[in-house]
Amino acid sequence: MQLFSRIFLAAALVSTPLATQAFAQDARPAAATSAKTFINFAAASMKNALDEVDAAYAAKSGNKVTASYAASSALAKQLEQGAPADVFISADTAWMDYAIKNKSVNPATRVDLLGNSIVLIAPKDSKINHVDIKQGFDLAKLAGDGKVTTGDVKAVPVGKYAKAALEKLGAWQAVEPKMAMAENVRAALALVSRGEAVLGIVYSTDAKVDPGVKIVGTFPADSHPPIIYPVAATATAKDGTADYLSFLKSSAAKATFEKYGFSYLIKPTT
Structure with missing residues (x-):
């Protein structure tokens, strides 16, 4: 009887770490699945x-x-x-x-x-370097035979801000035929970066992350609703x-x- 007890005790001592290890292995997946x-x-x-x-x-x-x-x-x-x-x-x-x-x-x-701001951008190698964006500025003349891009002015926020600003500054009516609407602001940014539009209106934060464009003017904060x-x-x-x-x-x-x-x-x- 004493020999049997000793054998049982030894087996228990040997199996305990294995059981603990197995429990820990089972617990790890449970912890991992708790991440969302x-x-x-x-x-x-x-x-x-x-x-x-x-x-x-x-x-x-x-x-x-x-x-x-x-x-x-x-x-x-x-x-x-x-x-x-x-x-x-x-x-x-x-x-x-x-x-x-x-x-x-x-x-x-x-x-x-x-919050954010909207800016006028041009391709990095454009000859346009600075535009004084103020009442009466002629964006249509500045664009020449090229296109001006921004987000869809009927739905996309950057386009809505852009149209509001251009209307308030008196530039919308002349430039509207030259506007190229994009599905979102990054699409507009890409058109300018690739040189497919001579100018674009995007957020200042977008212009800063694309080395293919440069900011040539900033729209006055009071020319559009707060962004x-x-x-x-x-x-x-x-x-x-x-x-x-x-x-x-x-x-x-x-x-x-x-x-x-x-x-x-x-x-x-x-």
């Missing part, structure tokens, strides 16, 4: 800055953010049609209001996060989305957004 992936529908102009912010959030939290970039108008329509997303960041307040009206986002989570980027969780956002939204409002996110030229409209959290 958030889907962010974001205005095309945010790509460079938001990619960096999302990478920092992933490193800090262990969660992942997959961003889908397009014109705010297109994203709002996709949300309305039931496209899966957790966060919506629009380049204007109108499309966020549209999403709220259609119950695509949770209005209680909305924050007007960022505001609101952010909100969608109506179908998964649990934990609030943590990601909190990071967007943090000092770390503020520093990154400002590095890319956005203005930060709220007091950041620590």
